[in-house]
Amino acid sequence: xxxxxxxxxxxxxxxxxxxxxxxxxxxxxxxxxxxxxxxxxxxxxxxxxxxxxxxxxxxxxxxxxxxxxxxxxxxxxxxxxxxxxxxxxxxxxxxxxxxxxxxxxxxxxxxxxxxxxxxxxxxxxxxxxxxxxxxxxxxxxxxxxxxxxxxxxxxxxxxxxxxxxxxxxxxxxxxxxxxxxxxxxxxxxxxxxxxxxxxxxxxxxxxxxxxxxxxxxxxxxxxxxxxxxxxxxxxxxxxxxxxxxxxxxxxxxxxxxxxxxxxxxxxxxxxxxxxxxxxxxxxxxxxxxxxxxxxxxxxxxxxxxxxxxxxxxxxxxxxxxxxxxxxxxxxxxxxxxxxxxxxxxxxxxxxxxxxxxxxxxxxxxxxxxxxxxxxxxxxxxxxxxxxxxxxxxxxxxxxxxxxxxxxxxxxxxxxxxxxxxxxxxxxxxxxxxxxxxxxxxxxxxxxxxxxxxxxxxxxxxxxxxxxxxx
Numbered sequence: 382x383x384x385x386x387x388x389x390x391x392x393x394x395x396x397x398x399x400x401x402x403x404x405x406x407x408x409x410x411x412x413x414x415x416x417x418x419x420x421x422x423x424x425x426x427x428x429x430x431x432x433x434x435x436x437x438x439x440x441x442x443x444x445x446x447x448x449x450x451x452x453x454x455x456x457x458x459x460x461x462x463x464x465x466x467x468x469x470x471x472x473x474x475x476x477x478x479x480x481x482x483x484x485x486x487x488x489x490x491x492x493x494x495x496x497x498x499x500x501x502x503x504x505x506x507x508x509x510x511x512x513x514x515x516x517x518x519x520x521x522x523x524x525x526x527x528x529x530x531x532x533x534x535x536x537x538x539x540x541x542x543x544x545x546x547x548x549x550x551x552x553x554x555x556x557x558x559x560x561x562x563x564x565x566x567x568x569x570x571x572x573x574x575x576x577x578x579x580x581x582x583x584x585x586x587x588x589x590x591x592x593x594x595x596x597x598x599x600x601x602x603x604x605x606x607x608x609x610x611x612x613x614x615x616x617x618x619x620x621x622x623x624x625x626x627x628x629x630x631x632x633x634x635x636x637x638x639x640x641x642x643x644x645x646x647x648x649x650x651x652x653x654x655x656x657x658x659x660x661x662x663x664x665x666x667x668x669x670x671x672x673x674x675x676x677x678x679x680x681x682x683x684x685x686x687x688x689x690x691x692x693x694x695x696x697x698x699x700x701x702x703x704x705x706x707x708x709x710x711x712x713x714x715x716x717x718x719x720x721x722x723x724x725x726x727x728x729x730x731x732x733x734x735x736x737x738x739x740x741x742x743x744x745x746x747x748x749x750x751x752x753x754x755x756x757x758x759x760x761x762x763x764x765x766x767x768x769x770x771x772x773x774x775x776x777x778x779x780x781x782x783x784x785x786x787x788x789x790x791x792x793x794x795x796x797x798x799x800x801x802x803x804x805x806x807x808x809x810x811x812x813x814x815x816x817x818x819x820x821x822x823x824x825x826x827x828x829x830x831x832x833x834x835x836x837x838x839x840x841x842x843x844x845x846x847x848x849x850x851x
Contacts, residue, residue: 386423389492394499399709403679406565406648409706410474413496418503422450424495428487433497436485438834439465439534443482443497450500459508462501467537467580468530468559468833470572473502475563476830477700518584519543521847524607526593526788529557530829531820532613533580534836535843540583542844547607549591551614554644558615558821559829561644562636564673566680570643594791599816608850609815609843612803613836616782616821622665626723627778631657631740635666635674635779642677660774661685663743665720667692670826671779672703675712678777686712687771691719691748691761715771717748719761723776742772784822792816800825809839810846817843 395411396402402409413421425447433443442461449458462469478484478498486494522545525532533556536546554560556573581587593599593614602610619634621627638656641647647656662678664671667690675686688707690697693716697704708714722744747767750759784801796804796812802825803818805811811818819835821827 384423385426386420388424391424391493391496391499392417392421394496399706399711402566403676403710406680408569409566412506413499413503415507418450418500419453421496421500422447424488425451426487432485432487433482433495436482438481438830439837441465441482441501446504447495447497447500450504455504455508458504462504465837466833467534468576468829469501470505470576471530471559471568472830472833473498473500473505474568474572477828479701481830516541516543518545521545521608522547522606523609523611523843523847524549524602525611525613526599527551527557527613527615527820527822528555528577528587529613529615529820529832530559531822531832531836531839532557532611533576534833535611535613535817535819535840536585537580537583538837538840539843540580540585542840544844544847545586546584547586547588549593549597550587550589551592552644553589555587555589557613561640562670562673564639564643564677566676567673592787594787598791599788599795599813600792603815608847609817611809611836611839611843612788612811612816612818612822613820613832614785614788614822616784616826618783618785618801619778620781620783621778622720622780624720624722626725626740629723629725629738629740629776631725631774632723632776632778633657635664635670635777636782638674638777639670639677642681648677648681656681657775658682659684661772662687662775662777663720663771663773664688664777664779665743666690666779666781667697667699668779668781668826669699669703671777672699672707674777674779676707676710678775679710679712683775687715687773688712689715689718689720689743689745689771691717692759693717693750696750696759715745717750717761718745719748719763720745721768724770740773740776742770743776744768744770782821782826784825788822807838808842809835810842815846 431444446458446461482497483494525536525548528548528550540546555577559573619636641656645654647654658681662683664675678686720743724742725738725740747764748761789797809817809819817839819839820832
């Protein structure tokens, strides 16, 4: 057998047929077989100076775990990944490897990088029963606000150090944005449950239906004996465009639309929560969340789904593979287009545009990109006299989210920035002693892996802080 596979292309990911997958919520990507994983692993050159690791926010030993795949030691590969990552099955599915570890892979210089994310998923999916060693308790306890990726990572790192860890989750199900934000067809909820269950097996305690700032506040957590608190409450406050018609029936934030589908299972025929199904759907925005909302609407039975984005395909911020998947599934893109008003009517017999009624369409204006500014960014500018209407029954606004202000409002002395993000130093420490924060609660909407990286940094700092007090 040759030592390395010098193919310039990575092995394709087996996928559901585009037409069929648009009708179901089953996972789109089917995962590598053992043969594909081995062949892809052989593309890794085992560099002495692995630049790919520098591109990973949690510093996974990438050549190390890939070497174990080559040796057919999946348990060993999983053990290596788990040293620095608490959520390998999640990261292998939703992390933007193409702009992180894979972007720094030397194979990308002349061809495609090694499929690091696909190999990580293969390992995680085939080593879900891998045992993780429990650590002896050290007598200290910490609290975690939110069970999203930053909170789970923080909890996982500290439980392995011997801390007593309790995670407080506002919803009835653990997982944060992994559960309510990312659709089943991209990240099956059983995968999230499996990852949470591993942390429970290590001793992490989860308390659901607890809203920090309402049920109990951060000051009271310290009074209950917690020596440090990590805030990983995410960015669940949706942004709107503040244009006429956003109060019409049939207008959703992407956050609400996806939460109803992902967490509350509104796509099921016997669901107790309502959601708009069928008809023509417009999704405003161009990020990963917009792609998720559009592809969810398609699976809910929409006759037509259109993504409206004010810049061109070049500037579209969503992952390329998510955009390609959406196009394959038949979702249309109306680019260099910006909504200026949502139109509606009161009832089927009154088609006049009114303030509060049902959506009938979106009035848009065409845009063009200006010359690059000093930062090289081209600003979208409205084209005069270019207004037109796109018919719609449902509009989903996906133009970003902000941190919920509840923690700030109920925590005296907690500093936040102008966008509502919690201000932290390089160790994740807030303006309050013993209070750390990370993930979207600090940065606003970002990636799963960056949130995990923040959780790791804060966990290390928390350990040092508590030891310094002993």
